[in-house]
Amino acid sequence: MPRAASSVPEVHKFGGASLATAEAMAHAVAIVLAHRPAPIAVVVSALAGVTDALLDIAAKATPGKVTALRRKHLVVARALLTGAPQKELISVIDEAFDELKRLGEMTPRTTDWLLARGERLSARLFAAALEQAGCPVAFVPANDLITTDAGFGQASVDLARTDRAVRKTLGRLLARGVVAVVPGFTGATPQGEITTLGRGGSDLTATLLARALGAREVSLWKDVPGVLTADPKVVPDAHVVPQLHVREAAELAYYGAKVLHPRALIPLGKRNVAVRIRPFANPDSQGTEISQRRTLRGYPVKAISAIPGQALLTVSGNGMLGVPGIAARTFEAVHHAGVSVSLISQASSEHSICFTVPSGSAERARRSLRETFRGEIHRREIDGVEVQAGVVAVAIVGLGMAATPGIAARAFSALADAGINVVAIAQGSSELNLSVVVDRRHGAAAQRAMHTAFQLNKLDGGAVGAGRTDIVLLGLGQIGRPLSAMFSTSKRDGAALRVVGVIDRSGFVFDAAGLSARRLATLGAAKRRGTPLAKVGQKGTASEAIAFIARHALANPVLVDVTADDTADVLVAAFAAGMHVVLANKKPLTGPKRVYDEIGAAAAAHGRQLRFEATVGAGLPIIDTYDKLVESGDRVSRIEACPSGTLGYLFGELGRGRRFSEALRGAIANGYTEPDPRDDLSGTDVARKALILGRLLGFAGELDDIDVESLVPTEARGIPLKQFLKRLDEWDDAWQARVDAARARGGVLRYRCIATRRSIRVGLVVVDASSPMAALNGTDNQFIFTTMRYKKNPLVISGPGAGPAVTAGGIVNDVLQLANG
Ligand code: ADP
Ligand code: ASP
Ligand code: MG
Numbered sequence: 001m002p003r004a005a006s007s008v009p010e011v012h013k014f015g016g017a018s019l020a021t022a023e024a025m026a027h028a029v030a031i032v033l034a035h036r037p038a039p040i041a042v043v044v045s046a047l048a049g050v051t052d053a054l055l056d057i058a059a060k061a062t063p064g065k066v067t068a069l070r071r072k073h074l075v076v077a078r079a080l081l082t083g084a085p086q087k088e089l090i091s092v093i094d095e096a097f098d099e100l101k102r103l104g105e106m107t108p109r110t111t112d113w114l115l116a117r118g119e120r121l122s123a124r125l126f127a128a129a130l131e132q133a134g135c136p137v138a139f140v141p142a143n144d145l146i147t148t149d150a151g152f153g154q155a156s157v158d159l160a161r162t163d164r165a166v167r168k169t170l171g172r173l174l175a176r177g178v179v180a181v182v183p184g185f186t187g188a189t190p191q192g193e194i195t196t197l198g199r200g201g202s203d204l205t206a207t208l209l210a211r212a213l214g215a216r217e218v219s220l221w222k223d224v225p226g227v228l229t230a231d232p233k234v235v236p237d238a239h240v241v242p243q244l245h246v247r248e249a250a251e252l253a254y255y256g257a258k259v260l261h262p263r264a265l266i267p268l269g270k271r272n273v274a275v276r277i278r279p280f281a282n283p284d285s286q287g288t289e290i291s292q293r294r295t296l297r298g299y300p301v302k303a304i305s306a307i308p309g310q311a312l313l314t315v316s317g318n319g320m321l322g323v324p325g326i327a328a329r330t331f332e333a334v335h336h337a338g339v340s341v342s343l344i345s346q347a348s349s350e351h352s353i354c355f356t357v358p359s360g361s362a363e364r365a366r367r368s369l370r371e372t373f374r375g376e377i378h379r380r381e382i383d384g385v386e387v388q389a390g391v392v393a394v395a396i397v398g399l400g401m402a403a404t405p406g407i408a409a410r411a412f413s414a415l416a417d418a419g420i421n422v423v424a425i426a427q428g429s430s431e432l433n434l435s436v437v438v439d440r441r442h443g444a445a446a447q448r449a450m451h452t453a454f455q456l457n458k459l460d461g462g463a464v465g466a467g468r469t470d471i472v473l474l475g476l477g478q479i480g481r482p483l484s485a486m487f488s489t490s491k492r493d494g495a496a497l498r499v500v501g502v503i504d505r506s507g508f509v510f511d512a513a514g515l516s517a518r519r520l521a522t523l524g525a526a527k528r529r530g531t532p533l534a535k536v537g538q539k540g541t542a543s544e545a546i547a548f549i550a551r552h553a554l555a556n557p558v559l560v561d562v563t564a565d566d567t568a569d570v571l572v573a574a575f576a577a578g579m580h581v582v583l584a585n586k587k588p589l590t591g592p593k594r595v596y597d598e599i600g601a602a603a604a605a606h607g608r609q610l611r612f613e614a615t616v617g618a619g620l621p622i623i624d625t626y627d628k629l630v631e632s633g634d635r636v637s638r639i640e641a642c643p644s645g646t647l648g649y650l651f652g653e654l655g656r657g658r659r660f661s662e663a664l665r666g667a668i669a670n671g672y673t674e675p676d677p678r679d680d681l682s683g684t685d686v687a688r689k690a691l692i693l694g695r696l697l698g699f700a701g702e703l704d705d706i707d708v709e710s711l712v713p714t715e716a717r718g719i720p721l722k723q724f725l726k727r728l729d730e731w732d733d734a735w736q737a738r739v740d741a742a743r744a745r746g747g748v749l750r751y752r753c754i755a756t757r758r759s760i761r762v763g764l765v766v767v768d769a770s771s772p773m774a775a776l777n778g779t780d781n782q783f784i785f786t787t788m789r790y791k792k793n794p795l796v797i798s799g800p801g802a803g804p805a806v807t808a809g810g811i812v813n814d815v816l817q818l819a820n821g
Pocket of ligand 2: 015016045046051052118184185198199200201202203
């Protein structure tokens, strides 16, 4: 088979979790066959749960347990094999378990000998199944290949000897196109005694073979989609990390991420071998690549892991200060007791050293320390050795953390917000790892809190994003276009604003890295020409767009709604996705009270803010003033307003003696009206603004409950727009009469709303010529607050209240509040 002989070998390892049943083993066999004719070495773990069961038997062998385990293997052999191979395997299995029944008391040495059975049997089964599928195959015992020291239970590998043996034995087989099947997890001393490499050791067997064979790639097939941002059993929304640097992976493994054996990457050194953690259930997926590539900037924090079952030991005392050798003696004592240390932290005052060890070894370590420091304790130079049992070390890991400020701050504030007390902290000077020790009860919550804080559940998560605010624009019309330009001029008051997405009725355009001013201008221009966003971006509803965008990690995201649609659902979705919302759109706040309450509840439930300054006074600080009054303890009882620029202009002109028809045509010509001016004249727009104000004051009713006086003559209500505009003169006389009557009473006409907690009224009134409202000019708006403090002399705010420029100003203000908040 010349092709096989000339190509680069591959190593495939199948973990126990992937070898639960005969069906699973058949699937693994199919994966191997699919990779032929490349030269392949296969490493297999024991069948799922077998190592645990064997350990259990080692602790106390009972005939029942042995029988159950024998049956487990027989079932797989019978389902997977037929004829002579089946018979042979059955006798191998019987023999293995007959021996087991005769076991006496177990030592580490005999335990390893026993544990090796699990891998050996599953490798025999695997090889037989491959052979049955017509594949040339050889079962190669691990003790022929992997040489270790006599550290039973956790043996260290002799790399040079192993390299030689693997090359010699497997090299030859692979060159002949034979697939080599090797039991994982085990090896043998030079004297031939069986050893094991520590729990999860089959991963190490695989990389040992890869090193010796010069493989380019090792696939570790597992029950997870890859290395995840956290243990999925603890953090349900953990996400696959596409690529990890070898050092990151090693750190994670060392810090308890069970997905990879902590020493599995050692044999590879700086060699250019990619280790892939791949999903057994989905052979086409590439899973996670572990290699020498550095993908740092985008996501400095790659993942979180935890070492459970730890105890924190603290050696402290005033006599330790400046005394050389205390740390050395501390760890010497721990080492002497045969205890391994996970995390070390020393205060710079040198008053104390603390470190974590497995709970089960804590007492041994403490005794050894007390013995070592007996003299110092006696002289009161050292207070003693304290043990805090039941703690968990949680670590965030990523090479890029070193170059990124704000990581620790974010981690600790996440823990603080979750009400989790940090018992100890450690950060290596490589800044590859930041670890905290927390009480066992908080272990899972701490992992979840930090996972969320770094948005590790999102695409491109793991950054801090401090000082940045990402904006999603809903609507790219008259207001949206100038607004996008304002936002993209970035830095304002130190807050970097960035538009990451724009959404219209057809679809959306999104870029997590931000849309440039240029791109936004192009999109705006296209929109003005009538090109829907779906044409240049993706198709979808606004809610779909939010869902898509929410899968990405964003910094302080804000949705800005400048549509005139019913967007309540979209807003609720945005809150749920962790976005703040800024509205220029009145519709969602003036729908049914139930919906209004739902929007508020969604914001509260997700700890997000809803701001809507631009909905009532465009750029005027109306809601802002209201909020400040209330915050300072005042009580607003009533807001009276002329909140319509259009009607303000109209009545200003009427007061100046112009005819109604003329004045309205002027308003239309100036672009002050809606496309159909009857929408302004009907008072609906004013009623909506009044409702927004009223609801602030506690008004519980609906838009329909508001008494609105329409200025559209009854006979003009149903007719087409053209006809209405043609017939405007017909109503001039009636309007003239109204204006004259008002003047006769010493007043002027205004279209005004009054909102209180109990009622809202909207309509035409005659106001005294000397009142502030009479002085209103052009399209100016006016808002009058009557409060506990401003009672006799109410607080008046007036100024331009319409037009894209001031409206955009109000929105930008709201966004800046959120950016700086
Ligand atoms: P194998 O079957 O190859 O021995 P393991 O069971 O050793 O596989 O490793 C997979 C397990 O590791 C998963 O079931 C998962 O619960 C656990 N795990 C812990 N941390 C992580 C992580 N960060 N990513 C993926 N899996 C993890
Ligand atoms: N079977 C061994 C264990 O469960 C080794 C392995 O699966 O990698 O730890
Ligand atoms: Mg494992």
